[in-house]
Amino acid sequence: MTLIKTSLLNGVAVLVKMLTLLGINKVLAIYVGPVGYAALGQFQNAIQMITTFASGAINTGVTKYTAEYHYNEDKQHAVWRSAGTIALLGSLLCSVVIMIFSDELAVAFLKNSDFGGVFRWFAATLVFFTLNALLLAILNGKKDLLRYVFANIAGSVFAFLVTTALSMYFGLYGALIALAIYQSISFFVTLVICLKAPWFRFNYMVGRVDYAVAKNFLKYTAMALTSAICVPVSHIFVRNYLGSSFGWDAAGYWEAMWRLSAAYLMLVTTTLSVYYLPRLSELESREAIxxxxxxxxxxxxxxxxxxxxxxxxxxxxxIHVLFTADFLPMRSLFAWQIVGDTLKIGSWILAYVMLGKAMFKLFIFSEVLSAISFYVMTVVFTKLLGLEGVSLAHAVNYAVYWALLMLFVTMELKKVKADGLVG
Incomplete structure (x- = not known):
């Protein structure tokens, strides 16, 4: 599967996902407003951290080793059984903890114990959330692109329908519940899609944990946990800083800008995950990489x-079409945000080399440094430029991040022989 062909096939799912995401943004703009956007951002960051811990942070490893073991189905099955068991046990344990501490989590992330019910909904459906992510990781690693695309389309449609209905009837509370449960609902569609695949069997998904496989997962667990902690935590700190310094409307403008960036870059970022990670996992020579x-x-x-x-x-x-007039102040964020988005993609191409070749020490170091520098730069630049400074911080941070990755990856590739990895 070539990069161009992958991009074109994946483009169908991405187009649907972009349209539904933009539709969701419009619904949220109408029914929750800028302050509601900030709250949704806080909860989404909480979900990112919790689901990564619940799954054992192994889905990137599942994709990598499913692709790497394309020649050996027994090894693939060992990967899936180990991952499924880890994800099932981890999600059940996390569900219990979330259920017990739901009110405390609501205060910590949403500043209001009245939202404890949102976390209870999330806890009740978490196991399906993690299993859906696992099945998508397997589809990606198998390069079963048509099923992967269809599963993602189904997930996008569910996200739009659930978010629209709950936001219209219950406002912010409903939007938060939708964010908590829509991927769990998508699991059942993904499961039906996988059941029709010749390589899928239930007994391949859960069973004895292969300790050699689990050991291989550890590097990816470390990398995924680092991202799951650093990125959401840095965003939470930035959002809290903007809220306390400029008001929660301002934090909502930044969240809206960030969501718009995620939407228009979706074709690029999904191509990276669908094509680059499995492809780089297969390559062994320096020239090919x-x-x-x-x-x-x-x-x-x-x-x-x-x-x-x-x-x-x-x-x-x-702004007028996808949001509302209340979001007009976000106009000042566009210029530097878009520069930063382009720099982000340039750096992510190299980041996927680190993921695909399990350069976990370099990945962890760069992620931690990037998260810290983004917050620090936000504080510095917003003091000089006001709210626009958060977008400048985004651009400068990714310029530095890209330069560091170029240095790190170049150094690591020098250790790779022309005909394969040094053993």
């Missing part, structure tokens, strides 16, 4: 830059 990276810079980076330019030119139209 370098060729894939250069291909990404010739195809993916210009696409990201062009999309960003279009978004910037149409920013006023976008």
């Amino acid at each position: 370098r060729a894939e990276v250069l291909l990404g810079y010739r195809v993916i980076l210009p696409c990201a830059a062009l999309c960003g330019l279009i978004i910037f030119v149409l920013r006023d139209f976008i």
Whole structure:
């Protein structure tokens, strides 16, 4: 499967996901407003951290080793059984903890114990949430792109329908519940899709944990946990800082800008995860890895830059169509945010080399440093420029991050022989 073909096939799912995500943004803009956006961002960060812990942070490893063991189904089954057992036990344990401390979690993340019920909904459906992510990771690793695309389309449609209905009838509380449960509902569609695959059997999904496999997962667990902690925590700190310094409306403007970035970059980021991670996991020679990276810079980076330019030119139209007049102050965030988005994609191409080749020490170091520097730069630049400074911090942070990754990955690739990895 080539990069171009993967991008085109995946583009169908991405188009649906983009349209539903933009539709969700409009619904949320109408029914929860800027302050509600900030609360949704806080809860989404909480979900990111909790689900990563619940799954054992192994889904990236599942994709990598499913692709790497394409020649040996027994090894693939050992990976799936180990991952399924770890995810099932981890999610059940986390569900119990969340249920017990739901009110405390609501205060910690949402500043209001009245939202404890949202966390209880999340706890009740968490096991399906993690199993859905596991099945998608397997589909990705198997390069079963048609089923992967269809499962993602189904998830996008459920997200839109559930979020729209609950937001209309219950406002912010309903939007938070939708965020908590829609991926869990999607699990049943993903399961039906997988049941029709010739390689799928229930007994492949749960069973004895293979300790050699579990040991291989540890590097990916470390990397995933680092991302699951650093990125959401840095965003929570930034959001709290913006809320306390400029008001929670301002924090909502930044959250809206961040969600818009995620929407328009979706084609690029999903292509990276669908194509690059399995592909880089297969490659063993230095020249092959370098060729894939250069291909990404010739195809993916210009696409990201062009999309960003279009978004910037149409920013006023976008705010009015996708949000409401209440969000007009976010206009000042577009320029530096889009520069930062382009730099982000440039750095992520190299980050996937670290993921695909399990360069976990470098990955962890770069993630921690990036998270800390983003918060520090936000404080510094917003004191100089006001709210616009958070977007400048985003751009400068990813410029530094990209430069560091270029240095790190170049150093690591020097350890790779022309015909394969040093053993």
